[in-house]
Amino acid sequence: MGKGHISNNVRSLRFNHNEMTQQELADLVGVTRQTIVAIEKGKYSPSLELAFRIARVFDLQIETIFTYEEARD
Amino acid sequence: MSYQEKKTIVSLFSAILVFGIYCWFVYLRYSEMSLEGGELLRFWGAVMLILVPVTMVARMILEIIFIIINRLSTKELPPRFADELDKIIEWKATRIAFFVFILGFLIAMGSLVLHATLTSMFVILLASGFVSEVAGILWRLYLFRKGV
Numbered sequence: 001m002g003k004g005h006i007s008n009n010v011r012s013l014r015f016n017h018n019e020m021t022q023q024e025l026a027d028l029v030g031v032t033r034q035t036i037v038a039i040e041k042g043k044y045s046p047s048l049e050l051a052f053r054i055a056r057v058f059d060l061q062i063e064t065i066f067t068y069e070e071a072r073d
Numbered sequence: 074m075s076y077q078e079k080k081t082i083v084s085l086f087s088a089i090l091v092f093g094i095y096c097w098f099v100y101l102r103y104s105e106m107s108l109e110g111g112e113l114l115r116f117w118g119a120v121m122l123i124l125v126p127v128t129m130v131a132r133m134i135l136e137i138i139f140i141i142i143n144r145l146s147t148k149e150l151p152p153r154f155a156d157e158l159d160k161i162i163e164w165k166a167t168r169i170a171f172f173v174f175i176l177g178f179l180i181a182m183g184s185l186v187l188h189a190t191l192t193s194m195f196v197i198l199l200a201s202g203f204v205s206e207v208a209g210i211l212w213r214l215y216l217f218r219k220g221v
Contacts (some may be wrong), residue, residue, distance in 0.1 A: 031156040034075045034217075038158060043220020047157055 004070045006045040010036070013065065024068050029053040076149055077159065080139065081214045087135040090208060091128050092203045103192075115196040124199070162216045170209030177201015 010029045014020045029036075029050060038044035039054075047053065055062045108116050140151055157161070157214050181197040 032077075032152045032154075032159070034077055034152070035156050035158040037075070038220055041220070044158055045221075050157060 003045065004068055005042070006066050006068055007042060008039060010054065010065060011040045013060075017058060022066045025054070028057050075217065076143070076151060079143065079216045080136075080151075080213060081210060081217060082131070083135065083139045085207065085210045085214070087132045088206050090135075090202070091131045092206075095124060095127060096199070113191055117191070120195070120199070124202075158221065161221050162213055165221070166209040166213035169212040170205040172205075173208045174201055174205035177204060178199060 010025070014022070014025055022040075023033045026033045026036045030053065031050065035044065035046075035050075039046055050064050051066055055065055058065065103116070106116070125219075143149060143151075177197060178201060181194045181201065184194050184197055185191075
């Protein structure tokens with residue numbers, strides 16, 4: 001089974017949410033701005049807890065924000 | 074470049090600088106003495122013991138200097154806490170450093186088996202400590218840039 005990839009639309013959600021800055025989102029979910037940058041660039045898949053906190057900020061379901069893409073063999 | 078990346082690069086330079094200067098002093102002291110037996114062991118024991126506080130204090134001072142210079146030049150504040158990404162990267166870097174040090178430790182013990190001198194064994198041990206630290210820092214830098 002190949003390694004999957006989790007993509008997200010945090011960047012566009014931030015933009016549509018009164019152009020929220022990365023720092024503002026980071027403060028709301030309790031991480032550093034660098035972690036938000038890494039999530040948006042797809043360099044880091046957040047923990048389940050952090051994913052829930054991000055979803056709560058945007059008042060959405062986790063699946064609406066994060067999508068699991070299974071790697072093709 | 075993020076604050077964490079800059080801090081990691083500073084850690085790399087300070088590790089090289091502090092270890093280099095310390096080794097230079099140890100070399101000067103070693104070459105002006107002709108030690109044997111118990112005295113040699115005492116000398117290397119002291120070298121190992123003194124290295125820890127010297128490294129800690131020197132690197133702390135260099136880190137404070139970095140924070141001040143970075144704050145003055147970029148107005149950037151250091152992160153107030155380490156979040157989950159920082160902790161994962163730190164854990165992975167520590168694991169790499171640990172493996173490298175264990176390898177160095179085994180080589181140091183192997184040198185004794187191969188009848189190398191005590192000095193060679195301690196030099197290998199010191200070097201493995203340094204290489205493991207550098208490996209950990211480089212891995213941390215790599216993970217900050219590439220992602221986890």
